[in-house]
Amino acid sequence: MADTAFTNATQILEPFKGVKKVTIEEYFTSGHRTCQGCESALVMKLMVKAAGPRTIVLGSTGCMYVANTTYYTTPWVVPWMHTQLGSSGSAALGTSAGLKALMKKGKMKAEPINVIAFCGDGGGADMGLGAISATLTHKEYNSLILLYDNESYANTDIQLSGSTPYGANTTFSPPGSVKRIIHTRWKKNTAGMLAAGHPECRYVATVDASYAVEMMNKVRKALTIGGPTFIHSLDPCPKGWDYDPMLSHELGELAVETGVFPLYEVEDGVVRHYGKTKAIVEGRPRKPVRDYLLKQGRFAHFTEEDLDYFQAKVDEMWDKWEIPGVIPFWKERPGK
Ligand SMILES: Cc1ncc(C[n+]2csc(CCOP(=O)(O)OP(=O)(O)O)c2C)c(N)n1
Ligand code: SF4
Ligand SMILES: [Mg+2]
Numbered sequence: 001m002a003d004t005a006f007t008n009a010t011q012i013l014e015p016f017k018g019v020k021k022v023t024i025e026e027y028f029t030s031g032h033r034t035c036q037g038c039e040s041a042l043v044m045k046l047m048v049k050a051a052g053p054r055t056i057v058l059g060s061t062g063c064m065y066v067a068n069t070t071y072y073t074t075p076w077v078v079p080w081m082h083t084q085l086g087s088s089g090s091a092a093l094g095t096s097a098g099l100k101a102l103m104k105k106g107k108m109k110a111e112p113i114n115v116i117a118f119c120g121d122g123g124g125a126d127m128g129l130g131a132i133s134a135t136l137t138h139k140e141y142n143s144l145i146l147l148y149d150n151e152s153y154a155n156t157d158i159q160l161s162g163s164t165p166y167g168a169n170t171t172f173s174p175p176g177s178v179k180r181i182i183h184t185r186w187k188k189n190t191a192g193m194l195a196a197g198h199p200e201c202r203y204v205a206t207v208d209a210s211y212a213v214e215m216m217n218k219v220r221k222a223l224t225i226g227g228p229t230f231i232h233s234l235d236p237c238p239k240g241w242d243y244d245p246m247l248s249h250e251l252g253e254l255a256v257e258t259g260v261f262p263l264y265e266v267e268d269g270v271v272r273h274y275g276k277t278k279a280i281v282e283g284r285p286r287k288p289v290r291d292y293l294l295k296q297g298r299f300a301h302f303t304e305e306d307l308d309y310f311q312a313k314v315d316e317m318w319d320k321w322e323i324p325g326v327i328p329f330w331k332e333r334p335g336k
Helices: 039-051 088-104 121-127 129-135 190-197 212-225 245-257 275-281 289-293 304-319
Strands: 055-060 080-083 114-120 143-149 203-207 228-234 264-267 270-273
Touching: 039 055, 039 114, 039 143, 039 212, 039 245, 055 088, 080 088, 088 114, 088 129, 088 143, 114 121, 114 212, 121 129, 121 143, 121 190, 129 143, 129 190, 143 212, 190 203, 190 228, 203 212, 212 228, 212 264, 245 275, 245 289, 270 275, 289 304
Parallel strands: 055 080, 055 114, 114 143, 143 228, 203 228
Antiparallel strands: 203 264, 264 270
């Protein structure tokens, strides 16, 4: 265990060496009302299982607040607090600073307590980005911010966010007979942006609950490294993405296998690709993006031309970016 006298200690959470070594205790249990097949609920469960009982969870408004804390019920076994939609960063920093001050004054036992704040893509990649950025500059406070990305403002009926993929049908971007593609912007590269821009943040990672042990181990690593850390999780959402709930796990895998959502970590400035993403970097062919897109009703209006455009943009991430799938700078761009 690190320096408890300094009251900035982190727990040393060794990685789970395979699924059989994962601890059995649950800290996110029954009592929630998320949709069948909701991957974000699984992310909550795995996140806090990985962190263990000495954890405080803070969550910004969104499905993981509203569906998880219906009047008088909650699945959280650990202390949990709601925070305003754009405030996951402030809540993480304030809680961590509060704990540190209380421990320093001797008002509570000096011990490592994990502080995890989660946010949706609306709350994190859009509205609360400034607060997350500020938190990632404060290296003296330990906190993990986990962005669960269901690629829309789901709780308020699937409005598009900066994290919604190109062309998706949302309540703000319904395809019409005159204009087929309403949402013409490419998805924000949130993890890459935060990793590149925050020198005091020692750990940024992307995860996908279809690869559950890897996901939990990245949470454990972030909490062990300490300081402010950030994890971005891609979460298939049967309601917003419009698919049969039994496909959640498969879609999570396809997002990685097609190269749409690369799995990596940036630890102290060093990039490591993971799992099937690593295999792709080492030369394994990516599956075509159509295998992923056409399983989802939100892309049902896509023509061959739209699929080609999407494929070309993903190809660019892999073939042209400075660091494949992570950092989108080109050494030089032909014709510009
Ligand atoms: C300041 C503010 N604006 C708008 C809302 C209404 N609102 C509640 S949840 C939500 C969607 C949040 O989207 P996201 O963060 O992606 O979480 P998700 O619902 O997708 O889980 C919105 C817009 C609010 N609660 N607070
Ligand atoms: S709308 Fe999506 S994120 Fe929200 S509870 Fe349902 S499946 Fe989960
Ligand atoms: Mg969302």
